[in-house]
Amino acid sequence: MVISYRSAWWLVFALMASPLLWLMMLAYMGGLGANPIEFITRYLGDWALRSLLVALAATPLKIALGWTWPVRMRRMLGLWAFAYVALHVSDYIIIDQFFDWDAIVKDIIKRTYITVGMATFLILSSLALTSWNGAIKRLGAKTWKRLHRLVYLAGVLGCVHYFMMVKADTLPPAIHAGVLGGLLGIRVWHHLRSRSLDLVTHRRKS
Amino acid sequence: MLIKIRKSWEMRESDVTPEALFKNRRQFLKTGAAALAGGLVGGMLSRHAFAAWPGVGEMLGAVGKSKFDPGEELTPWDAVTSYNNFYEFGTDKADPVNTAQDFQTDPWTVEVAGACAKPGRYAFEDLMKPHPLEERIYRHRCVEAWSMVVPWLGVPLADVIKRLEPLGNAKYVAFETLFDPAQMPGQRRDVLAWPYREGLRMDEAMHPLTLLSVGVYGKTLPPQNGAPLRLVMPWKYGFKGIKSIVKITFVEGQPPTSWNMAARHEYGFYANVNPAVDHPRWSQAKERRIGEFRKRDTLPFNGYGDEVAALYADMDLSKFF
Numbered sequence: 001m002v003i004s005y006r007s008a009w010w011l012v013f014a015l016m017a018s019p020l021l022w023l024m025m026l027a028y029m030g031g032l033g034a035n036p037i038e039f040i041t042r043y044l045g046d047w048a049l050r051s052l053l054v055a056l057a058a059t060p061l062k063i064a065l066g067w068t069w070p071v072r073m074r075r076m077l078g079l080w081a082f083a084y085v086a087l088h089v090s091d092y093i094i095i096d097q098f099f100d101w102d103a104i105v106k107d108i109i110k111r112t113y114i115t116v117g118m119a120t121f122l123i124l125s126s127l128a129l130t131s132w133n134g135a136i137k138r139l140g141a142k143t144w145k146r147l148h149r150l151v152y153l154a155g156v157l158g159c160v161h162y163f164m165m166v167k168a169d170t171l172p173p174a175i176h177a178g179v180l181g182g183l184l185g186i187r188v189w190h191h192l193r194s195r196s197l198d199l200v201t202h203r204r205k206s
Numbered sequence: 207m208l209i210k211i212r213k214s215w216e217m218r219e220s221d222v223t224p225e226a227l228f229k230n231r232r233q234f235l236k237t238g239a240a241a242l243a244g245g246l247v248g249g250m251l252s253r254h255a256f257a258a259w260p261g262v263g264e265m266l267g268a269v270g271k272s273k274f275d276p277g278e279e280l281t282p283w284d285a286v287t288s289y290n291n292f293y294e295f296g297t298d299k300a301d302p303v304n305t306a307q308d309f310q311t312d313p314w315t316v317e318v319a320g321a322c323a324k325p326g327r328y329a330f331e332d333l334m335k336p337h338p339l340e341e342r343i344y345r346h347r348c349v350e351a352w353s354m355v356v357p358w359l360g361v362p363l364a365d366v367i368k369r370l371e372p373l374g375n376a377k378y379v380a381f382e383t384l385f386d387p388a389q390m391p392g393q394r395r396d397v398l399a400w401p402y403r404e405g406l407r408m409d410e411a412m413h414p415l416t417l418l419s420v421g422v423y424g425k426t427l428p429p430q431n432g433a434p435l436r437l438v439m440p441w442k443y444g445f446k447g448i449k450s451i452v453k454i455t456f457v458e459g460q461p462p463t464s465w466n467m468a469a470r471h472e473y474g475f476y477a478n479v480n481p482a483v484d485h486p487r488w489s490q491a492k493e494r495r496i497g498e499f500r501k502r503d504t505l506p507f508n509g510y511g512d513e514v515a516a517l518y519a520d521m522d523l524s525k526f527f
Contacts, residue, residue: 033300034289034496035352098500103489111487165487167350168468169297169397 005069012073016054016080019047020087041091048084049158052124053179055081056155060186075131078151082128089121113164120157123150155180259331259426262311262433266359266421272341274415276509280343281354283423285496290430291348292449293397294383294390302430305391309429311450316435320380320456323371330434334420336369337361341424342417344440347479347508349465351501353493358438359421364412372408372456379411380404380461381437382453398464404437404448405461405475407517415440415513441510443477474527478518479508483527 003011023043026032032039055077058070070077097104107114127148129135136144159180162173260266288303295302295309314330339359346354367379383402387393393400410416417438420427427433432449439446445465455461465473472486481491481504492501507514518526 034285035299035494037494037499038352100501103492106489110484110489113487168293168465169395171395 044088052081063190117161123154275343294392306429311434321373321376349443358419360417360419363416363418376456380455441507
């Protein structure tokens with residue numbers, strides 16, 4: 001079946017929105033369990049990391065399978081990742097702590113996993129703020145690209161944040177970190193291979 | 207004239223299995239014939255032998271109004287029985303209510319060992335029957351900074367311990383949860399060092415607040431809450447309240463405990479609720495009472511300081527957390 005890029009874009013958009021719609025439905029149906037605030041915080045955190053992994057999968061999909069459409073959509077994917085992270089942070093500030101700034105500041109300073117989480121949020125915020133076409137022109141393509149490479153760091157910090165907050169069961173964060181490692185691994189492998197191919201062609205030329 | 211009023215959970219004489227039949231059954235199980243004969247015969251016998259103790263989820267009967275009542279709103283039954291940290295049945299607090307429902311607690315044996323005059327293997331009923339049940343409405347504070355108010359049913363652990371006659375060198379009491387990965391899916395991975403282990407200093411174990419609980423909300427404990435018997439110490443973090451106990455050992459030295467073994471800088475042996483000593487990764491100053499929106503302040507010893515603070519009078523609580 002062949003669908004147009006435009007319909008594919010909307011389909012992926014809807015897929016990225018579905019965890020949020022599901023959460024809203026659960027909230028409406030009273031399905032958030034005995035501790036809804038904890039449920040929302042964890043749920044949004046899970047999907048923030050997962051949507052970031054989806055955004056980071058665009059280039060590896062091109063390398064591994066030759067698909068180009070995910071790369072064309074990656075701005076939308078990245079902005080969804082930012083949306084979930086922003087919701088996760090807003091939930092922490094508004095619902096969980098209810099603007100208890102004293103407690104929030106103490107958390108950010110004292111709790112390493114929250115420090116790491118906030119750093120991830122700051123990185124993704126700066127990427128979201130510079131995600132429009134004009135920003136590429138203003139910053140210059142080279143600087144913009146360098147800045148947006150921070151997304152890899154955001155992925156790593158997101159996994160670290162998850163690892164640091166679990167009590168004993170490290171399997172779920174390990175699975176997410178494994179996916180991230182695989183995605184970054186494909187890029188590194190591709191980079192090394194194309195460099196060695198470059199070397200070969202250079203030698204042939206000389 | 208002495209009139210014995212039968213408590214609703216006590217057996218009638220006529221219900222009691224004749225001793226010979228009971229011993230027969232023990233022998234039957236010992237020889238391993240039960241395994242050959244299959245669960246059918248064993249199941250029939252056990253149902254007959256223990257008909258008087260209510261099954262899982264059945265009413266334990268009226269025990270009178272609780273003398274221990276903080277006067278706070280009870281956390282609803284649904285929350286108490288669907289939001290449980292019981293890693294043997296999964297690491298998500300929503301897991302146990304789904305994965306524990308087929309958990310077999312009848313028959314149930316508790317092994318008593320170590321420095322006491324009455325060691326041995328006790329049928330659950332024999333261990334509990336001599337003691338009248340009490341209701342205790344306790345605040346429950348989890349180390350994860352959420353809390354509940356729970357109407358437990360049980361007997362003071364001290365009463366049971368006295369019957370077991372600990373010896374002079376019994377300074378601590380160690381407890382173990384059942385290890386049975388076939389029934390407890392969470393034990394198929396080494397999330398914690400199974401079996402789950404907990405322990406109390408003897409004066410803590412003998413403290414009148416320490417409850418050996420067999421029920422909640424008037425009913426026998428649901429499996430996800432630690433059926434058929436568990437500990438409740440309202441001034442300690444919830445993880446000290448070991449569930450589905452199969453072994454009680456009187457020991458001289460401080461026994462190893464599961465969460466302390468997993469992360470000793472995060473979970474101490476004492477684990478007394480203390481707003482002034484944070485968990486390394488989160489604050490313990492406040493807690494979210496299940497059902498409430500705003501966090502409330504956590505009280506020293508979870509509000510039971512008048513009763514228990516003396517136990518720790520000359521200890522540095524930031525060191526012995």
